[in-house]
Amino acid sequence: MTKKLWFQVGVGILLAILIIKYFLEISFLFGPVVIIIKTVILPLVLGGVLYYMTEPIQRFLENRKFPRWASMITIIVSLVLVLWGIGAIIGPHVTRQVNNFVENAPGLTKDFNEMKDMLLQEKRNLPKTLEKSLDDAANSIQSIALNFGKWIVTFIQSLFQAVFLLVLVPFFFIFMLKDHEKFAPIIYNRFTGQRREWVKKTLGDIDHVLRSYIQGQFLISAILATLIFIGYWIFGVNYALLLALFALFMNLIPFIGPWIAVVPALIIAYTQDPKLVIAVGIVTLVAQQIDSNIITPNVMGKTLDIHPLTVITIILAAGNIAGFLGIIVAIPFYAVLKVIVLNIYEQRRKIKNAATKDVKE
Numbered sequence: 001m002t003k004k005l006w007f008q009v010g011v012g013i014l015l016a017i018l019i020i021k022y023f024l025e026i027s028f029l030f031g032p033v034v035i036i037i038k039t040v041i042l043p044l045v046l047g048g049v050l051y052y053m054t055e056p057i058q059r060f061l062e063n064r065k066f067p068r069w070a071s072m073i074t075i076i077v078s079l080v081l082v083l084w085g086i087g088a089i090i091g092p093h094v095t096r097q098v099n100n101f102v103e104n105a106p107g108l109t110k111d112f113n114e115m116k117d118m119l120l121q122e123k124r125n126l127p128k129t130l131e132k133s134l135d136d137a138a139n140s141i142q143s144i145a146l147n148f149g150k151w152i153v154t155f156i157q158s159l160f161q162a163v164f165l166l167v168l169v170p171f172f173f174i175f176m177l178k179d180h181e182k183f184a185p186i187i188y189n190r191f192t193g194q195r196r197e198w199v200k201k202t203l204g205d206i207d208h209v210l211r212s213y214i215q216g217q218f219l220i221s222a223i224l225a226t227l228i229f230i231g232y233w234i235f236g237v238n239y240a241l242l243l244a245l246f247a248l249f250m251n252l253i254p255f256i257g258p259w260i261a262v263v264p265a266l267i268i269a270y271t272q273d274p275k276l277v278i279a280v281g282i283v284t285l286v287a288q289q290i291d292s293n294i295i296t297p298n299v300m301g302k303t304l305d306i307h308p309l310t311v312i313t314i315i316l317a318a319g320n321i322a323g324f325l326g327i328i329v330a331i332p333f334y335a336v337l338k339v340i341v342l343n344i345y346e347q348r349r350k351i352k353n354a355a356t357k358d359v360k361e
Helices: 005-025 027-063 068-123 128-164 168-188 193-235 240-250 257-272 276-299 308-360
Strands: none
Touching: 027 068, 027 168, 027 193, 068 168, 168 193, 193 240, 193 257, 193 276, 193 308, 240 257, 257 276
């Protein structure tokens, strides 16, 4: 029994849980280590995201005989110019819409309360069974809204932490641009033989999955946000730019992000003109169909190959465990874990086949 895979995996999981348990209990010894990890992890993740987003540019430049230092300077200057251009072009419009939203917030709140009272009044005229179903749905929506509020608070806290530690993000980013080819060899050169080849292949697969996910997800989010802005602008929805920017960040959450993004748009559309709710629904539906049938298949392909139900389960669990930041990193973390497990399974199968072949010979 001790040679069975399920037994070895179970023992490994139990040992890992025990190690983590005693690790957390010896706080006076490992407390500073945990603080350092929490301080470094967010800038490291942001630096990694920036690296994967700019890596195609660096590869393009170096394929055209740019030295490493020249490609790095070009990327950094380009990023500064792009950020400055975005701020100069849309900054005034965003500021104006934010100011208008703040000024109109009391009126929007009043309209929203009137809408809620009207729905509650109409609910009393419905059959008991349907009324109960609506109550259950309302409670579910309220629970989701409360959790979403917690995620937003966590996101804001993480954002302030990122701003406070902003000096570390360029450090990690520049370091990755300069020496990214050296990271994997440092790990797999510690092994020999077939194990070395397996570690090298696994690290390559992890790099491919992360690159494809980050680059693809940001590209998809940008395209969807642009489509949503154009649609809202055509129909004359207020705060179209703010809603599009909100959708840009929400679309980074796979599968359920776009549906979260449409909620404030529906509320604003209803308070502006109830007929606009239909327009917002049409824009969202068209954008989602374009995304599902054209954008995502061509950008992402089958890189992750994760079932939508699995995505929802992972996102909900990550939100309860680690808040908004957990939602953002849950899918790539799961994809990396899936790559490692699949490579372990493939390696064990090769070893088993080789052993069977030797026995037959």
